[in-house]
Amino acid sequence: MDERLLTGTMRMNKANHLEIGGVDTVSLVEKYGTPVYVYDISQIKYKARTFKMTFQKRNIKAQVAYASKAFSCLAIYQLMAKEEMSLDVVSGGELFTAIQAEYPNKKIHFHGNNKSDSEIIAALDYDIGCFVVDNFYELSKLNEYTKQRQQKVSILLRVTPGVEAHTHEYITTGQTDSKFGFDLENGQAQQALEMSLEMPYIDVMGLHCHIGSQIFETDGFSLAIDKLMIQSKEWQLLFDFQLRVLNVGGGFGIRYISEDEPLPIEDYVNNLIDEVQSVSEKIQLPMPEIWIEPGRSLVGDAGITLYQVGSQKKIPDVRNYLAIDGGMTDNIRPALYDAKYTGVLANRVADTVEETYSIAGKCCESGDMLIWDLPLPKADATDILAVFSTGAYGYAMASNYNRIPRPPVVFVENGKDFLAIKRESYADLMRLDCSLY
Template structure:
């Protein structure tokens, strides 16, 4: 899907390019005297030589620091709290273990994510299972493993989870996911709190109340509280505070009706990050302080006991820590129209530009000091006109064999990768203090055939 700018034609002179801002470097990233991008103490060309391209590179120290920022910020609020990593952003066994080391829980949304977490040795008591259509097989696996919390998403799920938990003789700790009718100022596809959403149960229609009462009457369900999530890549707290106000007012009515008092209020995630200079996310510390103040005020207004505050950050933990490295192939110049630079990956490992019209910063990782000589649209090698990585970006004149870096690709890139056009999924490496460890190996052509029958 194209953004509003689409493929608007524009020509930028070298003089204009020289005044454009350079790529923002976060975490450990910097430029060495040779003009090479360095991540985690290792030059990008060295990483590409060792592991090949396309390559996902994660700044491990930055991931850990983001985890710790959430802990520190929430501790300052004085609220009882819990932070769980939203694994849909990116999950592998090494990352699950890192989250455990940093004291985070884990949110999973499928049987595959649950399987990965358990294979990593993650404590199932600290796993939450989400999803608008949990399969009975997924619920059975989770119940047998001892998963700590289920985010119930429908009336149908109330009955099924209660039956399955009863069959195993175990009580399932639950949150009810509600849709508060608040729309986040973000892309339509990543808004989840509006009334028209496949997620959760609507407050205004009475469905949420019906589900809560069914859960309270279910023999094998232990209802901890409620959950909402209004969307992703959100920069401020206006939407979250509006949703809080509606949910707390609803909880006050439910307490009067049934005596139910929520022990937990999970506000989801969706905290935005900086992809380009156009993005101005609110500092995490300020954001959480505002949310905590709104929760305290709302609970006091409605004379509700102050619940634990649960969060589910994903993108805000791993997004800026991730980089994609590509090798430049064909460079094509269309005079007066556009310059194209093709790389050895594309929408099979970088889908968000095609899907959301997302914007990214790019640079030549082996020539970071080079002055821009024009604007270039970076495209992939897949057989689709929409296979675009980044549009009209200032770069030194790219050459065949150059190394191109895309920043802020830690979330929803490898997780959304595919085998379209029989592409191979890239390797993933974690880098820290001058050392690199491969945590996901590059796929091989044999992997493409695995599972196929003659």
């Protein structure tokens, strides 16, 4: 096993068990059952503080917003609020959860390419800090409602800068052909800026872009920064537009498998700062406040999922299938875009590797495969499989396909465990069902 996969407080204890947050994973399974998501809270805190401290050490005015689509629930919002993070929400449900968590309203940024009237009104009612405006329809709606209410709002215009990140096509969002944002190259962004500057209750603080996810280099960020800042200089001369905020999004990569080589948090942030400072000096544009939106990089490798091993199918000279009691219902990413994961037997971490297994989920789908060709000790139904780096887009994208209840979420820290989300029951699955007769 590559020990680099043991992030944060993860380690092998004296019992040859995987431990996280000072808690034995075998004891977690005994207490909560399987499947179960487990989050190392100290790891999340460390990363949040590292992002913020890197800006502070450089004396740079910034906001670090948790991109909560990666994992949303009451407890994680409470944690982020305590860490004095800003918060990105992308739906009425995420906003409602933030309100229930009593999240500071001015630290909330509302994203999304099709905000409904009710979502916009709810955000205006809570007087959130910023709308990230994605399209002309949303801009006209905001203008309409703010006039009616005589309520000032701050916005960033989301711009697609024509930069393609080196990532999977499904999670690349900064290129010209994208459902998100105002296109820079065809003039939509300039048109949106001209319109918004004429709207009496709209305060255009700056620009936003997001070039993709799971990015392991900084060239794409630098190119996007160059384009947006040079364009902002032109708009300053044309419209007296002042770029007060430049939001370069998120997408900072994490390690899922041994081959992944993400940069340290400090390298991502320092490269962003260096580029913004350099361009500011070169084109004589005042240094804007820098906003970023880490999501996966805050919670992704802080989370693991624990499964009970079940049936096996051996096909001589072809493959050994090892089934678990979860799969695509708790982790859709391998089926959705061929995401790669790895794992260990949590109850026998250091045992000798003897077999190669393909980890199959329990759904009635041939595509429900979690990991292909995973080297493990010879496994049986007494074993627990731990899959690494499932903290982002695991629970967030979980479903009830095949009427399978969603697993619980447990936070661990300093030898203690805390239930953040209860396991769904069969009764929960039927809570919204209506009888025909």
